[in-house]
Amino acid sequence: MPVxxxxxxxxxxxxxxSDGQVIxxxxxxxxxEPIALLRELSKMxxxxxxxxxxxxxxxxxxxxxxxxDLCLSGRVQEVIxxxxxxxxxxxxxxxxxxxxxxxVERNLLAEQLRVIGAGLGSVEFVRPSENAMRYEGIRxxxxxxxxxxxDHLGNTVYQGTSRNWSPVMAMAARITIAESDSYVEPGVIxxxxxxxxxxxxxxxxxxxx
Amino acid sequence: xxxxxxxxxxxxxxxxxLTPGQVVSLGFGLPGELPMALAGKYPYVFLTSSGLVGDxxxxxSPSDFIDGNKNxxxxxxxxxxxxxxxxxxxxxxxxxxxxVIEPKSLDRQGRWTPVSSDVGDLLSLMNHSERLIGLxxxxxxxxxxxxxxxxxxxxxxxxxxxxxxxCVLSVTDQGLIVDEIRKDYDxxxxxxxxxxxxxxxxxxxFYDPLSFNKGGNSKISKVYKNGRSAVSDxxxxxxxxxxxxxxxxxxxxxxxxxxxxxxxxxxxxISNTAGIARVxxxxxxxxxxxxxxxxxxxxxxxxxxxxxxxVSPSASNPSSFELAYRAGEVDLELxxxxxxxxxxxxxxxGVKCFYTPTGAGTLIAEGKNAYNLDxxxxxxxxxxxxxxxxxxxxxxxxxxxxxxxxTSRNFNSVMAxxxxxxxxxxxxxxxxGALNPELIVTPGVFVDRIVVRPxxxxxxx
Numbered sequence: 001m002p003v004x005x006x007x008x009x010x011x012x013x014x015x016x017x018s019d020g021q022v023i024x025x026x027x028x029x030x031x032x033e034p035i036a037l038l039r040e041l042s043k044m045x046x047x048x049x050x051x052x053x054x055x056x057x058x059x060x061x062x063x064x065x066x067x068x069d070l071c072l073s074g075r076v077q078e079v080i081x082x083x084x085x086x087x088x089x090x091x092x093x094x095x096x097x098x099x100x101x102x103x104v105e106r107n108l109l110a111e112q113l114r115v116i117g118a119g120l121g122s123v124e125f126v127r128p129s130e131n132a133m134r135y136e137g138i139r140x141x142x143x144x145x146x147x148x149x150x151d152h153l154g155n156t157v158y159q160g161t162s163r164n165w166s167p168v169m170a171m172a173a174r175i176t177i178a179e180s181d182s183y184v185e186p187g188v189i190x191x192x193x194x195x196x197x198x199x200x201x202x203x204x205x206x207x208x209x
Numbered sequence: 210x211x212x213x214x215x216x217x218x219x220x221x222x223x224x225x226x227l228t229p230g231q232v233v234s235l236g237f238g239l240p241g242e243l244p245m246a247l248a249g250k251y252p253y254v255f256l257t258s259s260g261l262v263g264d265x266x267x268x269x270s271p272s273d274f275i276d277g278n279k280n281x282x283x284x285x286x287x288x289x290x291x292x293x294x295x296x297x298x299x300x301x302x303x304x305x306x307x308x309v310i311e312p313k314s315l316d317r318q319g320r321w322t323p324v325s326s327d328v329g330d331l332l333s334l335m336n337h338s339e340r341l342i343g344l345x346x347x348x349x350x351x352x353x354x355x356x357x358x359x360x361x362x363x364x365x366x367x368x369x370x371x372x373x374x375x376c377v378l379s380v381t382d383q384g385l386i387v388d389e390i391r392k393d394y395d396x397x398x399x400x401x402x403x404x405x406x407x408x409x410x411x412x413x414x415f416y417d418p419l420s421f422n423k424g425g426n427s428k429i430s431k432v433y434k435n436g437r438s439a440v441s442d443x444x445x446x447x448x449x450x451x452x453x454x455x456x457x458x459x460x461x462x463x464x465x466x467x468x469x470x471x472x473x474x475x476x477x478x479i480s481n482t483a484g485i486a487r488v489x490x491x492x493x494x495x496x497x498x499x500x501x502x503x504x505x506x507x508x509x510x511x512x513x514x515x516x517x518x519x520v521s522p523s524a525s526n527p528s529s530f531e532l533a534y535r536a537g538e539v540d541l542e543l544x545x546x547x548x549x550x551x552x553x554x555x556x557x558x559g560v561k562c563f564y565t566p567t568g569a570g571t572l573i574a575e576g577k578n579a580y581n582l583d584x585x586x587x588x589x590x591x592x593x594x595x596x597x598x599x600x601x602x603x604x605x606x607x608x609x610x611x612x613x614x615x616t617s618r619n620f621n622s623v624m625a626x627x628x629x630x631x632x633x634x635x636x637x638x639x640x641x642g643a644l645n646p647e648l649i650v651t652p653g654v655f656v657d658r659i660v661v662r663p664x665x666x667x668x669x670x
Binding site for chain 1: 258259260261272273274275279290291292293294295296297298300301303325326328329330331332333336551554555558559560561562563564565566580582585587592612613614615618645647648650
């Protein structure tokens with residue numbers, strides 16, 4: 001039976017989400033956010049989530065405001081991010097009361113995700129930093145990423161700097177759900193130009209068919 | 210972001226402290242406008258928090274590429290885009306030379322605090338870069354300069370230079386010292402802003418901000434005229450990474466011949482095989498032998514190999530390495546192939562060691578630290594770096610950006626960041642901008658020398 005990872009709607013694609021999961025969401029300063037998936041996530045009644053995303057310096061994009069509201073709604077118990085989110089202007093003190101904010105430096109966080117994608121346990125860097133020397137991988141149960149074009153096998157490419165977290169989160173998650181701008185037939189994307197091979201992606205939703 | 214003439218002059222002054230061709234990481238705010246102020250006239254390689262590497266200008270309309278200041282930009286030829294995983298590896302691998310930051314505040318002792326947008330990357334950039342440069346406008350933003358900041362909110366690393374609109378400062382044990390003063394100001398103006406006890410260097414000189422013209426017309430080109438010149442400085446005892454798999458593809462045959470002719474001895478070669486293409490004969494015309502690592506071994510140049518597949522698949526048809534090993538002429542460190550790829554990747558990314566389940570509880574794990582995580586056994590393996598790598602690409606531009614052809618990619622791309630000097634052999638050099646920035650597999654940052662394989666060169670002898 002041929003592999004077909006295409007789902008008809010965000011609702012169907014996100015049906016595998018459940019309480020207590022660690023969910024990574026791609027995006028950086030408003031670029032590369034899987035907005036349709038986030039809109040659907042905000043409607044779902046799942047609890048005790050840990051979200052991992054790059055908290056933007058201002059809550060101005062649609063994706064970031066959906067994530068922010070989700071955090072305030074009580075369904076999220078922890079946010080792992082690479083910014084000192086609680087110190088931002090416009091971030092209410094309610095956020096600190098409702099959610100445990102864990103700060104991990106961005107490049108270290110990227111490496112901890114990649115380590116899981118590469119099947120390793122942990123890493124130690126050449127130069128020491130303020131925290132413990134050995135860093136263990138951070139495994140995501142689910143990654144919600146934003147692609148530009150995907151085929152039904154899951155091969156995905158990205159658009160410009162929207163790429164940001166998507167490739168490494170796709171490697172680190174048990175289930176990767178990609179929201180792509182468009183669907184293409186297998187073979188349209190040059191094999192040498194595939195940035196995320198389909199093996200890393202489990203479900204695809206195309207927003208502009 | 211719109212900048213004033215004063216800010217532009219400040220940025221041009223800052224460029225004097227940057228090295229053309231080296232990577233400059235741009236912090237949020239004024240540093241992010243360096244590419245715009247320098248207008249492509251100087252061959253710097255900028256790095257943003259958003260994943261851009263290279264040089265760019267304002268796009269003037271919505272673009273797929275955004276810099277750290279959320280400017281929409283149009284990339285200049287030679288630039289590429291990185292995902293955050295690759296960007297992290299570039300930073301921790303030690304490829305950022307200078308970091309330019311606009312601090313939130315600075316005190317008399319030279320202590321400083323970062324703006325919130327810069328906090329996310331700060332630790333890695335502080336730990337893995339050579340030089341930290343701060344930018345501060347003293348005239349318009351004098352509130353940023355304070356008497357004293359408390360130690361616990363400050364960055365652990367001091368700035369090496371602070372460029373202001375009035376002067377250039379260094380940080381010493383006694384506090385700030387003025388190295389240069391801009392022509393329209395004098396020492397008293399500086400003391401009025403920074404306090405009477407600010408030190409003025411004995412060699413302090415005046416500068417005219419627009420007189421700078423460093424490398425103004427020089428174009429970066431990493432192309433060497435032939436293989437021999439590209440390998441000429443490889444000395445005896447060097448560690449050299451060489452690519453290749455079981456067939457003729459993906460090997461830098463022309464550079465291998467150049468290295469053989471150059472004659473450097475007692476090399477340690479790090480490679481997937483230690484030369485088996487020559488005995489496998491895959492795709493080789495009858496009566497010929499394909500060039501591989503064996504030509505170095507036959508020439509007595511190899512002292513040790515670190516490899517994953519060092520012997521011929523057929524016991525009755527041994528490879529040169531195998532014969533030399535049995536004769537006690539070369540050493541071998543055997544590494545499983547996946548572990549080898551990961552050790553190379555780790556070396557290029559500044560990872561000292563990592564923990565892999567491969568080989569746990571077997572001969573491979575002997576003598577290595579073991580580590581147990583959640584009931585699973587891991588073996589400690591170390592990152593590998595080399596003095597040189599000689600690798601095979603398909604096309605490159607003069608900046609060193611490389612793309613590959615098919616399965617010839619194999620270990621080539623992962624070796625480039627792991628070697629101090631990366632030498633690439635390609636079929637052709639393409640024009641500026643011919644390589645799609647999104648499809649560049651090895652960014653030029655990791656490549657030092659490029660050689661075009663002569664069209665009449667044959668990989669068979």
